[in-house]
Amino acid sequence: xxxxxxxxxxxxxxxxxVRRPNRLLRNLWPKFALLPMIATAVVVFLGGxxxxxxxxxxxxxxxxxxxxxxxxxxxxxxxTTKWIVSIQNLALYGVFSLVFTLVxxxxxxxxxxxxxxxxxxxxxxxxxxxxLSFIVTGLVWQWILNPDFGIQGVVREWGWESFTFxxxxxxxxxxxxxLIAGLWQGTGLIMCIMLAGLRxxxxxxxxATRVDxxxxxxxxxxxxxxxxxxxxxxxxxxxxxxIIKLYDLVVAQTSGGxxxxxxxxxxxxxxxxxxxxxxGQGFAASTMMLLSVVIILIPWAYLEFGGRRxx
Amino acid sequence: xxxxxxxxxxxxAEDPVRRVLDGPRGARPKRTFSRTNIFLYGTLIVVAxxxxxxxxxxxxxxxxxxxxxxxxxxxxxxxxxxxxxxVKAWAEACTGVNCEGLSRGFWNSVRILIPxxxxxxxxxxxSGYTLSKWKFKGSEVFFTILIVGAFIxxxxxxxxxxxxxxxxxxxLGVQLFGSLTGLVLVHSVFGMPxxxxxxxxxxxxxxxxxxxxxxxxxxxxxxxxxxIMLPMSLPIxxxxxxxxxxxxxxxxxxxxxxxxxxxxxxxxxxxxxxxxVQGIKEYNVNMAATLLTGLVPLFVYFVSGKLxxxxxxxxxxxx
Numbered sequence: 292x293x294x295x296x297x298x299x300x301x302x303x304x305x306x307x308x309v310r311r312p313n314r315l316l317r318n319l320w321p322k323f324a325l326l327p328m329i330a331t332a333v334v335v336f337l338g339g340x341x342x343x344x345x346x347x348x349x350x351x352x353x354x355x356x357x358x359x360x361x362x363x364x365x366x367x368x369x370x371t372t373k374w375i376v377s378i379q380n381l382a383l384y385g386v387f388s389l390v391f392t393l394v395x396x397x398x399x400x401x402x403x404x405x406x407x408x409x410x411x412x413x414x415x416x417x418x419x420x421x422x423l424s425f426i427v428t429g430l431v432w433q434w435i436l437n438p439d440f441g442i443q444g445v446v447r448e449w450g451w452e453s454f455t456f457x458x459x460x461x462x463x464x465x466x467x468x469x470l471i472a473g474l475w476q477g478t479g480l481i482m483c484i485m486l487a488g489l490r491x492x493x494x495x496x497x498x499a500t501r502v503d504x505x506x507x508x509x510x511x512x513x514x515x516x517x518x519x520x521x522x523x524x525x526x527x528x529x530x531x532x533x534i535i536k537l538y539d540l541v542v543a544q545t546s547g548g549x550x551x552x553x554x555x556x557x558x559x560x561x562x563x564x565x566x567x568x569x570x571g572q573g574f575a576a577s578t579m580m581l582l583s584v585v586i587i588l589i590p591w592a593y594l595e596f597g598g599r600r601x602x
Numbered sequence: 603x604x605x606x607x608x609x610x611x612x613x614x615a616e617d618p619v620r621r622v623l624d625g626p627r628g629a630r631p632k633r634t635f636s637r638t639n640i641f642l643y644g645t646l647i648v649v650a651x652x653x654x655x656x657x658x659x660x661x662x663x664x665x666x667x668x669x670x671x672x673x674x675x676x677x678x679x680x681x682x683x684x685x686x687x688x689v690k691a692w693a694e695a696c697t698g699v700n701c702e703g704l705s706r707g708f709w710n711s712v713r714i715l716i717p718x719x720x721x722x723x724x725x726x727x728x729s730g731y732t733l734s735k736w737k738f739k740g741s742e743v744f745f746t747i748l749i750v751g752a753f754i755x756x757x758x759x760x761x762x763x764x765x766x767x768x769x770x771x772x773x774l775g776v777q778l779f780g781s782l783t784g785l786v787l788v789h790s791v792f793g794m795p796x797x798x799x800x801x802x803x804x805x806x807x808x809x810x811x812x813x814x815x816x817x818x819x820x821x822x823x824x825x826x827x828x829x830i831m832l833p834m835s836l837p838i839x840x841x842x843x844x845x846x847x848x849x850x851x852x853x854x855x856x857x858x859x860x861x862x863x864x865x866x867x868x869x870x871x872x873x874x875x876x877x878x879v880q881g882i883k884e885y886n887v888n889m890a891a892t893l894l895t896g897l898v899p900l901f902v903y904f905v906s907g908k909l910x911x912x913x914x915x916x917x918x919x920x921x
Contacts, residue, residue: 320823321736325744328729328798331791332744336751339762355761402646415904416650418911419657422903424852426869427896430876431656434663434885435676445675475656483911535755539854543873560757565859570761577757584753 340581347574355570364575374576377554384466384473384555385534391474392530393523396481401511403482404489414486418479425476429543432472433459459545462552469537469544469553476540477533481526488522489515524594531587535580556580664688664890671885687886691894695887697874700863704891707871710782711851711898714867718786719846722793723839729794730801731827735813745798752795760859763788767860785860785867789850797842804838805831841913844906848899868895 350360368374399417403410420428435441438457446454458468492515500510516523538557545553556576564573659676664687666680693703733745764779767787771778778784808831816826857867866874872895876888903910 318736318738318823321732321738321741324728324736324823325732325741327725328748328794329744331794332747332751335759335763335766335791336754337747339759339766340751340754342762342765343758355765399646399649402642405642407642407646411907413646413650414911415907416653419900419903420653421914422848422899422910423896424854424869424899426852426854426873427892428656430872430888430892431660433876434889435656435659437676437885440671440675440885445677448675475653479653480914483914532753539869542854543877546877557755557757560760561855561859564757564761573757573761577755577760580755581758584755588753 343574344578344581347571347578349571349574351570351574353568353570360571364571365579368572368575368579371572373551373554374556374559376551377556377559380466380553381534381537381555384470384537385531387467387470388473388477388534389527389530391470392478392481393526395474395478396526397485397516399478399482400485400489403486414483417482420476421479423476425539426543428472428476429469429540429545432468432475433544436468436471460549462549465545465549465553469540472544473537473540477530481530484522484526484529485519488519491522492518524591528587528591532584535584535587660889660893660896663886664691664893666886668884668886687884687890688894690884691875691887691891695875695891696881697871697878698863698880704868704871704875704894706864707866707868708894710861710865710871711868714782714785714789714857715847715850718789718793718850719843721786722790722797722846723842725790726794726797726842727801727832727835727839728827729798730803731805731831733798733802734805734808735826735831736823745802748795748798756792756855760855763791764859779860780862780865782861782865785856785865788856788860789846789853792856793846793849796845800838800842800845801835804835808834837909840906840909844902844910845913847902848910851898 346355346357347364348359348361349356350358350363403413407413436443436457436459438444438460443454443456446456458464458471496514496518497510500514505514536557537555538561541547541553541555541558547554547558557580560573560576560580563569563576655677662678662680663671663676665683665685666674667682667684667686670681691703692705692708694701695703733741767779767784771784776783778787812830813826816830821829851867852869853867854869854873857870861867861870872891875891906913
């Protein structure tokens, strides 16, 4: 709590202690004005989440019902092939997406930070896909990766007849087809965050390393990147929360196919809840998604607050 | 500032002979085609071309005729330019039995967008103002819940919101679930964490003295907001508008869950048109429709320039 604000608020009433009104009624407008936010936080975010977790222990089907079945929904969930495939897909996509987004984002930012001419133009180009929706992204890349007219078709046209690159119809590499589109859409954002981080580094650091004759790349690896730890933490949290949400892109680009080979957990939830009328499964699956976010968030919160305390 | 950059690209100290051959040395020695520069700009240009490729593909595909598409590939420039696919995408493309084109989705999106942007920003503005200047016991607790809530996957809250919308709608005697009104409320709810954070931090940076002076002069809660804070918050308002316009326009998930077929927003209708299984695939119409859907956020992006970056940077602070 801000001390300055408290002092300010209390200074006035102290002079006129005689008619101090009811504490709750004093400054009623602020409390009233915050009602929509309080309702959202408590009813929707907190209440909604608890509701879903509680109902994941029921056998709700078409409608939510309160007959408790313990962990049955979770048992079913983890014995459903589609869910297992979804988790594996997300893990595969997640690892590659995290690594490549960080590497590409940082590299582009570092290149742009070299006092490049036309930096604005490059930055605008790298970031524009982020303004587009996942639906648009997915549909464009579906077209570019089209086996007959897209990349595969072009390379075959050039004379390499046996060339095969058909990720959207190949169960083994379909997630990489999604990854190409996802990286195209999302790397610009991380580049911007990295660039902001690089700009925050004192020029004296660069001068010092140059005086010592340390090569540029080594400066990046051994000095700059460790200094940008908070930026990387932010980037990882952003990328990770984006990965868990992965849904629209899959719907647009592959619809989960071929077969079930590009299913993801968010889609499993949606299909269970609104397609298959199997609410309990949907609740259990979304609770698992929540759990995975908690697992990511707790170390982050620890890093953030632990780090701040040390400073 | 610029000296460091030059030092790095030229690396004068590394090669004295070449330095002499360069001739007179001014304050800013330039060697446009140094190895570092070729590598630097070469990489950037290749990557930039890669990023531009999908936009190019959308554009050229959307102005080709179907015979030309079948004969060529996605990257070939159009031999004959036709705007027929655009007309068809806008006015005739089919989703199921309904052949009204994307125009319906476009107007639905507009009808969702305007009230959502207004409502979500108004609520967040007032909340952020309260949280920064009129804190009361417990206000920070609710704010913390809100911010933590921003990290919860939407899927967890989808169904409870269906119930809330249905029950509140029944109570008030209006249809909320399945209507545009309901979707507007949902957008306002999910836009709240980031926008409130944005406004709260912005108002917190406004000097306390200004606030106190207004208090002394007798201004109340709303007076200070409308006469002092609001006129000062134009830059942050623009950032918030950019954030919300692109975010709400691009939404797919809420559109699909909380509206019905006749009130689907543009993204949902686009997906239904392109991924429909019936009929022959008309790639040129599909790409015209895709580009049409992307035009609004692209326009916002290219017009707003640096403010867009500020918006996402603000969003990135806490997710």
